[in-house]
Amino acid sequence: MKTIILNGNPVEAEENTTVLTCAQKAGVRIPTLCYHKMLSAYSGCRVCLVEVSHRESKAPPRLMPACSTIIDDNMVVDTESETVKKARVFIIELMLSRCPDSEVIRRMAEEYGVFSGENDDVVRDYLLNRAPRVKETNCVLCGLCVRVCAEITERHALSFETRGVQRVVTSPFRKVASKCIGCGSCAYVCPTKTITVEEAE
Amino acid sequence: MKLKPEDLDKITERMRSSTALREGACRAKITVHMGTCGIATGARGILKAFLAKKEENRADDVLVTTSGCAGLCSHEPMATIQLEGEPPVKYAELTEEKVGRIFDEHVMGRKMVKELALAIGNERII
Amino acid sequence: MASQYRMNLMVCTGTGCVSNKSLNIIDALNREIEANGLAEEVQVIPTGCNGFCANGPIIVVHPEEIFYQLVSEEDIPLLVEEHLLKGRPVQKLMYTPPETKNPVPTMSEIGFFKKQMLIVLSNRGIIDPENIDEYIARGGYKGAAKALTEMTPEQIIEEIKASGLRGRGGAGFPTGKKWEFCRNAKGDEKYIICNCDEGDPGAFMDRSVMESDPHEVLEGMVIGARAIGAKHGFIYLRDEYPLALERVLKAIDQATEYGLLGEDILGTGFDFTISVNRGAGAFVCGEETSLIGSLEGMVPEPRTRPPYPAVSGYKGSPTNINNVETWGNVPHIIARGAKWFSGIGTETSKGTKVFSLVGKVNNTGLVEVPMGIKLREIIYDIGGGIPDNKKLKAVQTGGPSGGCIPASLLDIPVDYESLKEIGSIMGSGGMIVMDEETCMVEVARYFLSFTLGESCGKCSPCREGTYHMHTILENITKGKGREEDIELLEKMGTLIKQTALCGLGNTAPNPVLTTIKHFRDEYEAHIRDKKCPAKVCKALITYTISKEKCTGCTLCAKNCPSKVITGERKAVHVIDQSGCIKCGICKSVCRFDAVEVE
Numbered sequence: 001m002k003t004i005i006l007n008g009n010p011v012e013a014e015e016n017t018t019v020l021t022c023a024q025k026a027g028v029r030i031p032t033l034c035y036h037k038m039l040s041a042y043s044g045c046r047v048c049l050v051e052v053s054h055r056e057s058k059a060p061p062r063l064m065p066a067c068s069t070i071i072d073d074n075m076v077v078d079t080e081s082e083t084v085k086k087a088r089v090f091i092i093e094l095m096l097s098r099c100p101d102s103e104v105i106r107r108m109a110e111e112y113g114v115f116s117g118e119n120d121d122v123v124r125d126y127l128l129n130r131a132p133r134v135k136e137t138n139c140v141l142c143g144l145c146v147r148v149c150a151e152i153t154e155r156h157a158l159s160f161e162t163r164g165v166q167r168v169v170t171s172p173f174r175k176v177a178s179k180c181i182g183c184g185s186c187a188y189v190c191p192t193k194t195i196t197v198e199e200a201e
Numbered sequence: 202m203k204l205k206p207e208d209l210d211k212i213t214e215r216m217r218s219s220t221a222l223r224e225g226a227c228r229a230k231i232t233v234h235m236g237t238c239g240i241a242t243g244a245r246g247i248l249k250a251f252l253a254k255k256e257e258n259r260a261d262d263v264l265v266t267t268s269g270c271a272g273l274c275s276h277e278p279m280a281t282i283q284l285e286g287e288p289p290v291k292y293a294e295l296t297e298e299k300v301g302r303i304f305d306e307h308v309m310g311r312k313m314v315k316e317l318a319l320a321i322g323n324e325r326i327i
Numbered sequence: 328m329a330s331q332y333r334m335n336l337m338v339c340t341g342t343g344c345v346s347n348k349s350l351n352i353i354d355a356l357n358r359e360i361e362a363n364g365l366a367e368e369v370q371v372i373p374t375g376c377n378g379f380c381a382n383g384p385i386i387v388v389h390p391e392e393i394f395y396q397l398v399s400e401e402d403i404p405l406l407v408e409e410h411l412l413k414g415r416p417v418q419k420l421m422y423t424p425p426e427t428k429n430p431v432p433t434m435s436e437i438g439f440f441k442k443q444m445l446i447v448l449s450n451r452g453i454i455d456p457e458n459i460d461e462y463i464a465r466g467g468y469k470g471a472a473k474a475l476t477e478m479t480p481e482q483i484i485e486e487i488k489a490s491g492l493r494g495r496g497g498a499g500f501p502t503g504k505k506w507e508f509c510r511n512a513k514g515d516e517k518y519i520i521c522n523c524d525e526g527d528p529g530a531f532m533d534r535s536v537m538e539s540d541p542h543e544v545l546e547g548m549v550i551g552a553r554a555i556g557a558k559h560g561f562i563y564l565r566d567e568y569p570l571a572l573e574r575v576l577k578a579i580d581q582a583t584e585y586g587l588l589g590e591d592i593l594g595t596g597f598d599f600t601i602s603v604n605r606g607a608g609a610f611v612c613g614e615e616t617s618l619i620g621s622l623e624g625m626v627p628e629p630r631t632r633p634p635y636p637a638v639s640g641y642k643g644s645p646t647n648i649n650n651v652e653t654w655g656n657v658p659h660i661i662a663r664g665a666k667w668f669s670g671i672g673t674e675t676s677k678g679t680k681v682f683s684l685v686g687k688v689n690n691t692g693l694v695e696v697p698m699g700i701k702l703r704e705i706i707y708d709i710g711g712g713i714p715d716n717k718k719l720k721a722v723q724t725g726g727p728s729g730g731c732i733p734a735s736l737l738d739i740p741v742d743y744e745s746l747k748e749i750g751s752i753m754g755s756g757g758m759i760v761m762d763e764e765t766c767m768v769e770v771a772r773y774f775l776s777f778t779l780g781e782s783c784g785k786c787s788p789c790r791e792g793t794y795h796m797h798t799i800l801e802n803i804t805k806g807k808g809r810e811e812d813i814e815l816l817e818k819m820g821t822l823i824k825q826t827a828l829c830g831l832g833n834t835a836p837n838p839v840l841t842t843i844k845h846f847r848d849e850y851e852a853h854i855r856d857k858k859c860p861a862k863v864c865k866a867l868i869t870y871t872i873s874k875e876k877c878t879g880c881t882l883c884a885k886n887c888p889s890k891v892i893t894g895e896r897k898a899v900h901v902i903d904q905s906g907c908i909k910c911g912i913c914k915s916v917c918r919f920d921a922v923e924v925e
Contacts, residue, residue, distance in 0.1 A: 043631045044785045046826050063825055068631045083825070090822045094791040122815040123822065131795055141784065160626065160784070163609070165794045167784035203586030205594045206472040209463055216464030219370075222335050223389040223453050230390075235413045245364075248333075252368060256331040264390045265333040267414030 004075040005055075019077055020048060020066035030066045030079055031088065031108060033095070034142035036189060039151055041068035042143050047091045047108070051078040063087055089114055090123065097127040099138040102192040134165050138192040141167055145186035145195055155179045158186060218261040228262040229308050231255075232281040236270025244278040250297045251280070254304040263308060276319065282307050293319040332370040334411065337452055339385040341376025341538050342531075342570050348400065349373075349384035355400045359407040369411055375539015375574075377452040378693040379439055382422065387434055387452055394434040395420040425689060425711065439690045442708050444671070444697045446679045447655040450540045456574050459581040462542040468587055470658035474550045475595040478661075480510060483554035487657065489665035491677030496522060496613070496650030497728065497754045498830070499676075499743040502657075505647060508637035509555045512645035517557040520641070520648040521548055522618060523564045523571070526610040527726025528777060530757035532681040533651035535693050537564070537571035540655070541578035545601060547654035549592065550661055552599040555647050559600050563618050566605040575603060610727075610781035613755075614829045615640075615648045617783070628785045629829030650755065652681055672698030676742035680756060684710050687717065687762035696741070703737040706760055717762040720861075721845070725754025727774045727781075728834030730841030731767060750841040752834070766863035767846040768853050772800040774838035778831065789832030792823040796839060805866040808854035817843055862924045865909040869925055872913075874899050876921035883913035883922065 003012045006026055013022040018041065023030050033045035043065035053061035055074040063083065078084060092114055095105045109115060114124070141160070146169060149158045157177035161170045171177035187195040221227060233248040251265050271279050276293035282303065283289040290313050292303055299317055306314050338353050356371045377385050382396035393416045395406070402420060409415045421430035422437050431437050445451070454461035474483050488503030509517060521544060525533040536544065548560045564572055579601055582588040590598045609627050611617045617627040619641050640646025656678060660668045669677045676698040682705065685691050689711035696705060702722055706712070713719050721731040730751030739745045743753050761770065779793045796819055799812055820836030827833050843850060852858045859867040872883070879897040889908050894900030902913070914922040
């Protein structure tokens with residue numbers, strides 16, 4: 001068993017537990033987007049960043065993804081510090097700028113005060129009111145679909161293509177994947193409901 | 202061939218002449234003067250004779266090099282021998298036999314061949 | 328064949344000189360030497376990069392150490408006859424410094440080489456990189472022999488720790504400590520990796536080391552493998568480096584042949600093999616976890632650290648990654664001792680650093696300097712100053728992850744801490760010199776366009792954030808900047824640095840943040856006055872023809888690609904602004920300096 005200090009309180013959990021799981025058990029809410037308990041951690045969306053430091057180390061606290069950071073004795077985790085809140089809001093704003101009409105992102109933005117906070121913030125003003133949209137899609141590139149297809153159904157019928165802002169999720173050669181069994185898992189896990197299942201003829 | 206640690210030194214030894222050449226590290230330097238006058242009187246043969254003597258003696262720490270006319274065209278072919286820490290010595294009107302003696306006595310034996318020497322010391326310093 | 332040559336001609340066959348036809352020069356030399364009956368006396372040796380790339384192809388003639396530059400095939404008959412036959416060095420092929428008119432005959436007298444201190448590059452230009460005997464003759468593999476026969480793995484690690492060697496790939500983590508983590512990590516199989524995925528624009532240090540002295544890297548890896556307990560190592564080599572690939576493969580073959588790699592190395596019972604993996608061209612592979620992913624056959628994407636590769640790396644086994652230059656330092660430290668090494672450099676940064684000096688500087692090329700040297704010395708003493716007597720504006724270090732250092736800070740010592748303090752980084756060694764005609768906003772935009780294109784797209788702050796910052800910068804350079812854009816860039820840049828997953832994203836905003844810090848007035852000029860002070864940003868400049876100076880020679884009108892310059896012969900010409908594409912050709916062809924830019 002390992003004990004961490006979570007928002008000032010000692011919390012005990014089994015070895016190899018992630019900060020996220022530990023926090024969930026302790027009733028501390030950390031938002032997630034690319035995380036699913038059945039799948040491997042990806043740490044891509046960065047919305048679950050929390051501040052982590054060690055009591056025995058002089059190193060300043062670092063922002064770490066709760067979904068993949070393994071707990072250790074003497075670990076000090078803060079999920080609500082000013083730095084965490086600012087980082088979290090920034091990530092949500094980036095997502096909102098990417099897919100302004102996604103329901104799940106809007107709900108998240110509401111919960112974390114993106115709409116109700118100060119309106120004179122230049123980053124928020126830019127991302128919400130001025131920034132051009134990166135791509136006309138609600139896909140947030142969380143990769144849940146890719147991982148469910150690889151890890152649960154073991155079909156590997158979906159993957160990422162190209163890099164950076166050009167990145168998209170697609171089937172091999174952008175054709176109907178012969179390996180796809182039409183199970184619909186990808187559509188099921190998609191947080192922004194960008195994947196739909198169609199009946200083939 | 203698989204090497205043992207001591208083989209590294211053997212290779213170093215075998216390569217010493219080219220290492221010495223490139224690092225400019227030498228005990229003696231032989232300069233054969235190769236102006237048009239020198240070449241016309243057979244400096245090429247003199248140069249080859251020095252190289253052959255160097256090879257024969259496996260004198261890896263002796264540099265054989267060339268330079269232009271030494272100015273005394275009537276006394277060509279000429280060569281300058283400089284041992285480390287000593288002033289250069291010029292030899293004139295060389296022949297292959299003279300080269301053999303100069304190499305054996307002056308370069309290897311560290312004793313200048315007085316009767317063949319033309320002048321000691323000059324304006325050049327290695 | 329004569330074993331006693333009187334003369335060695337070292338011809339540079341680094342990528343720079345090869346592309347300037349140095350291979351043809353070697354052929355021509357051998358032809359002429361044969362024709363003059365000199366084949367038994369004179370040897371031509373292809374060597375690795377000499378560093379003075381701007382002046383290639385380069386030949387150095389030993390024993391006199393005469394330095395010839397910008398040599399062409401046509402020069403060879405003269406060179407052979409004059410220098411090789413008659414012993415008269417050819418003045419017209421020597422280096423002549425711009426400030427004097429006297430050619431400098433020998434290499435060590437040339438300013439570019441004088442202030443350099445060579446450890447990693449100590450064999451450059453002196454050995455044939457394709458001949459292992461030449462490496463051994465210069466003391467090569469002595470360090471490995473010492474490590475394998477006289478030292479325990481712990482002693483090797485202690486020696487490296489005591490030397491103070493820090494990672495030369497950019498971050499500067501202490502190498503000995505890194506090795507110790509990996510040695511102490513649990514695991515039956517351990518691996519070491521040499522990172523040669525050099526991707527920074529304008530950087531070519533690793534390529535050059537691999538091309539000019541591949542055995543040095545192999546030897547470093549043998550020592551490291553012994554210290555860590557690895558049986559296999561990988562060299563992750565950028566595929567854009569075909570010559571480095573060829574040479575390192577040859578070197579591995581020769582070392583294996585000699586029993587310096589493979590089973591029972593030097594008869595000590597230690598086994599270690601190396602394989603080369605060709606990278607497929609993703610900048611993010613320079614990041615160690617992405618590199619490991621790529622080695623495993625996956626798409627290169629970084630993953631969260633910890634666990635660090637020292638604990639869980641290649642296929643989940645403990646893995647140690649060092650950059651080419653770091654490995655290159657290792658044999659020297661073991662052979663000559665930690666004390667010798669730690670005597671060079673500053674308190675916190677020991678040894679030397681290799682930089683590729685490029686941009687607006689007279690002597691571009693590869694330089695190795697002791698840590699703690701002043702930037703001014705690198706740029707003026709070694710680099711020979713700025714061309715055309717222009718003023719230095721800034722120096723960019725660390726590539727897209729680094730920052731711009733203004734001319735006012737030229738006297739800071741070059742070490743890890745000092746560079747970090749002023750917002751830049753040591754980086755892997757790219758050093759780009761910028762003169763007064765460089766627009767710093769455009770520089771920031773350029774570097775960001777690079778990271779934008781190279782971001783893998785896994786984490787949102789790097790993927791989306793660099794896109795937004797790039798858009799904002801592009802708007803500023805087009806005259807569409809808003810007053811609050813500077814604050815916006817600063818805030819967004821800071822947030823991206825904090826939240827991105829890997830080193831690429833953590834450092835991507837640096838060029839923007841440092842240019843704002845040191846050149847805020849240029850940003851303000853673009854935004855407030857809609858002016859580009861360096862006259863680079865096309866949207867913010869206009870070309871006009873001076874009524875006083877124009878002679879009506881018609882040259883500008885003839886050369887204008889858009890055909891928007893009109894005017895009668897011997898009458899003042901006029902540019903129609905609506906069609907001007909601001910290419911600047913009119914200005915460059917005008918002989919009367921009549922074209923003005925505002």
